[in-house]
Amino acid sequence: MSGHRRPSGRARRDRAAVLRDLGEFPLIDRIARAARRAGVAPPALGIGDDAALLASRPGEDWVVSTDARVEDVHFRWRTDAPRTVGRTALAAALSDLAAMGARPRGFTWAFAAPDSLPLPAFDGLLAGLLFESRRHACPLVGGNLTRARETSLVLTVLGGVPRGRALRRRALLGDRILVTGSLGGSALARARAESEGKPVRCIPEPRLRAGRALARIAAVRGCIDVSDGLAADLAHLIGPDRHCPLDPARVPRPRGFDAACRRLGLDPDALVLSGGDDYELLFALAPRGPSAAALSRRLGTPVSELGRVAEGPPTAAGTGFAHFAPASGTCR
Amino acid sequence: MSGHRRPSGRARRDRAAVLRDLGEFPLIDRIARAARRAGVAPPALGIGDDAALLASRPGEDWVVSTDARVEDVHFRWRTDAPRTVGRTALAAALSDLAAMGARPRGFTWAFAAPDSLPLPAFDGLLAGLLFESRRHACPLVGGNLTRARETSLVLTVLGGVPRGRALRRRALLGDRILVTGSLGGSALARARAESEGKPVRCIPEPRLRAGRALARIAAVRGCIDVSDGLAADLAHLIGPDRHCPLDPARVPRPRGFDAACRRLGLDPDALVLSGGDDYELLFALAPRGPSAAALSRRLGTPVSELGRVAEGPPTAAGTGFAHFAPASGTCR
Numbered sequence A, B: 001m002s003g004h005r006r007p008s009g010r011a012r013r014d015r016a017a018v019l020r021d022l023g024e025f026p027l028i029d030r031i032a033r034a035a036r037r038a039g040v041a042p043p044a045l046g047i048g049d050d051a052a053l054l055a056s057r058p059g060e061d062w063v064v065s066t067d068a069r070v071e072d073v074h075f076r077w078r079t080d081a082p083r084t085v086g087r088t089a090l091a092a093a094l095s096d097l098a099a100m101g102a103r104p105r106g107f108t109w110a111f112a113a114p115d116s117l118p119l120p121a122f123d124g125l126l127a128g129l130l131f132e133s134r135r136h137a138c139p140l141v142g143g144n145l146t147r148a149r150e151t152s153l154v155l156t157v158l159g160g161v162p163r164g165r166a167l168r169r170r171a172l173l174g175d176r177i178l179v180t181g182s183l184g185g186s187a188l189a190r191a192r193a194e195s196e197g198k199p200v201r202c203i204p205e206p207r208l209r210a211g212r213a214l215a216r217i218a219a220v221r222g223c224i225d226v227s228d229g230l231a232a233d234l235a236h237l238i239g240p241d242r243h244c245p246l247d248p249a250r251v252p253r254p255r256g257f258d259a260a261c262r263r264l265g266l267d268p269d270a271l272v273l274s275g276g277d278d279y280e281l282l283f284a285l286a287p288r289g290p291s292a293a294a295l296s297r298r299l300g301t302p303v304s305e306l307g308r309v310a311e312g313p314p315t316a317a318g319t320g321f322a323h324f325a326p327a328s329g330t331c332r
Helices: A005-015 A024-037 A082-100 A119-135 A185-196 A208-215 A230-238 A257-263 A268-274 A292-298 B006-016 B024-037 B082-100 B119-135 B185-196 B209-215 B230-238 B256-261 B268-274 B292-299
Strands: A052-054 A060-070 A101-114 A140-147 A153-164 A177-179 A220-225 A281-285 A303-308 B053-054 B061-070 B103-113 B140-147 B153-163 B176-180 B220-225 B281-285 B303-308
Touching: A005 A119, A024 A119, A024 A140, A052 A101, A052 A140, A052 B006, A060 A082, A060 B119, A060 B153, A082 A101, A082 A119, A082 A153, A082 A208, A082 A220, A101 A119, A101 A208, A101 B061, A101 B153, A119 A140, A119 B185, A153 B061, A153 B103, A177 A230, A177 A292, A185 A268, A208 A220, A208 A281, A208 A292, A220 A230, A220 B006, A230 A268, A230 A281, A257 A268, A257 B061, A292 A303, A303 B303, B006 B119, B024 B119, B024 B140, B053 B103, B053 B140, B053 B230, B061 B082, B082 B103, B082 B119, B082 B153, B082 B209, B082 B220, B103 B119, B103 B209, B119 B140, B140 B220, B176 B230, B185 B256, B209 B281, B209 B292, B230 B268, B256 B268, B292 B303
Parallel strands: A060 B140, A101 A140, A140 B061, B103 B140
Antiparallel strands: A052 B061, A060 A153, A060 B053, A101 A153, A177 A281, A177 A303, A220 A281, B061 B153, B103 B153, B176 B281, B176 B303, B220 B281
């Protein structure tokens, strides 16, 4: 067989292959090769040793977060492109580093799947992970492969943050509450995709740069990323004994959002309060801290002020998503 | 209701409960409470924030490893006690830190399960994890909960190692190959449990102290933990272009091992070469390094010398376990 025909023959074979045709170690090699091709080399010692080794920098603490994506809970093979599933998984995990003000240093990927999973689905997931990995300079440093009845990805992201500067979930009485970007867009995209029977394709943008900028501002008292929905994550930020009265009209939303919601028969205010997966940063600022306009310039992204932390428990409002909860509705 | 009766009422209710009766956030609270009760407080900021924060020590690099346990692949609810599943999962993950010479600093636990999982199974897993967590001073610092069709645990362990001292998978020509403890015991226990229809109960002992001691010995060239089986892990340690002739008679085995194997109709030599899950440390030593006896004293555990690294590819021998491989046999 001539040299130039081999790749296409191999590509054809790969399209028809399933995981069991390769086996664990060839799959690990495949991941390592793809990572090298994508130009995301692990910092010290990565894929293929007992564990990954990451050089720590002086004066830096480590931040670690774990996030899982399960077939038919967080994504559906029937509608979602594997590459989108991979991109979304890493982007969402990195959002937790953004919310701590950390810089990504690496991630591990634990992958479980039936051995009948088509190789192109595996390759798509991997390509999506490596795309975000490269974009955010967060190399794949290790992981685990195992067979299972359903597909799942567990990503553990590691980051570094200057000592004592990590953004925690915290807010004091009287603090101003602000948010980056706009909310509700992700929930609307999901609703629209469902109504049109099309795949959901809204890959989150982890606010890593904004998070690091917030960590450098002394007046920033605490931060969380909006993954469960504004009302729910606000409660996580300020704690059970405080609340922050929210005027839905002040919550920033994408252009044309309200009209698009109404066309789908959805309440736009409810969606910005309770729709999750926007991955914007919600943060608490000391009363005398910078204005929203000054913060927008400093963070390089729009910032809106939502209200102030008040005494007393919260009033009833939209609630976020909780796993295992009896009323958990949409595909998450 | 009087004070002393409440716990028993609650305990009775918990025994009959399943995950969906609690929901995600109460389960997270349950984990945090159990961790506090077990006396394993996270080092800086753990469960309940966006990410865990771990203080890094001067002159120390970070080691990270991810390990997964899936229902009906690595354990069976029908036969295995939840506490044993939890203990085994963390002990096996920590073995990867041992093989790098690292000291544990913390772990994250991603848990996926059907919402019909009985709460006592969850509590048992948690108790097993926290037992090993406490034993090895490795606090639970974060994780993720999600529903899924089958149960799985993904543990990511983090450790610290003095800069430049991490033990890698490496061996040079002429290096002596040694191993801690004995091999085959885990495979024999599995075989015995299967033949008697009893639950498998052989919780690995991660060789953390021995690993750290090896990392301090300059003559130690490389190290791996024996999880896939001696022959397979030896190949991982020395690479594809070298081999190490093994005399099965020199491989250390538990007392009474050969007779017990024969009673079950098993070949003891095959079992010590290919049986996995022993989690002993297999390491390469420069020719003029200390004797096995001197190492035994230094490591506080028996050490046996198996052979020397020779040129050329390996000869056929027992093979280890690989996920997704067509011939993957036992429950792993």
